[in-house]
Amino acid sequence: MEIGETFLILSDSKESSSCQRQGSYNIITQMEKIFNRIGKFLLDLLFPKSCLGCQKEGEFLCQDCLSIIEILEYQFCPYCRKRVIEGKTCHSCKKFTKLDGLYFATSYQNYLVKKLIFKFKYQPFIKELKKPLASLIITHFQLLEIGKSDFSDYLLVPVPLEKKRLKWRGFNQAEEIAKEIAKSLERARVINNVLFKIKETLPQIELSEKEREENVKGVFLVKNNEKLIGRKILLVDDVYTTGATMNECARILKESGAKEVWGVTIARE
16 A cells, blocks of 8 residues: 555544544534423423512513613713713713723612522522523613614623632623623624633622722733723623722723723612
8 A cells, every 4th residue: 555545544534533523522512402401491390480579480580570670761970970971981080980981770779680680699590580681781772772783893891700709600690691782782792701800809798898999909810902902891790889890890901902991780789
């Protein structure tokens, strides 16, 4: 047998092996999808969903309860809370925050909203709540008359979790919300490989405003900053309280080349 023929046989063998591996991977992927659907069906059968507002069976948030959540049709300065034109941070407040503006759909004082976010972030970690919660933000955009293409040149960046917290919850709630928002916008992209949380921090809920600011200093890191240079960012999280976390994220994103950083949250305290 000549060298050329031997090379062709080896090449065909490698291609065949590669195809077999790809085929096996596709079969495994399909089987995982089937088992996930079966598992979901059995869970719904044994533990039927019920609305967290009125307990009606069928879904975690029924349309009736969704319709009574007040969605804001205006924007307010992230620092002084005054209503602002085009949603931009007040000129006099720019020295206090790195955010160019803030979108938040509703008030965190709403009992149902607070309950939905709690069940999403904490046990039983109802990941499916990402859809109705993200829909509040999408409705907020619609009330502001923001079109699907208005954010076409923006990148959606979720506020990251440290590894321990991510492992405990099983998902990053900000990233799940960002992905749902992106589906409603034209050419919007979620990038989760630029902003990282590299240190564990105390839960912000337990701290004062000043303590929150100190708690998040130096805990975020940007990688792949070439993706940020000259770009406009929608920084996504679940709740805006004092703004300490978002402000620190916005600071480091801008230092890494981002042109603008706008906060996007479900609710504001």
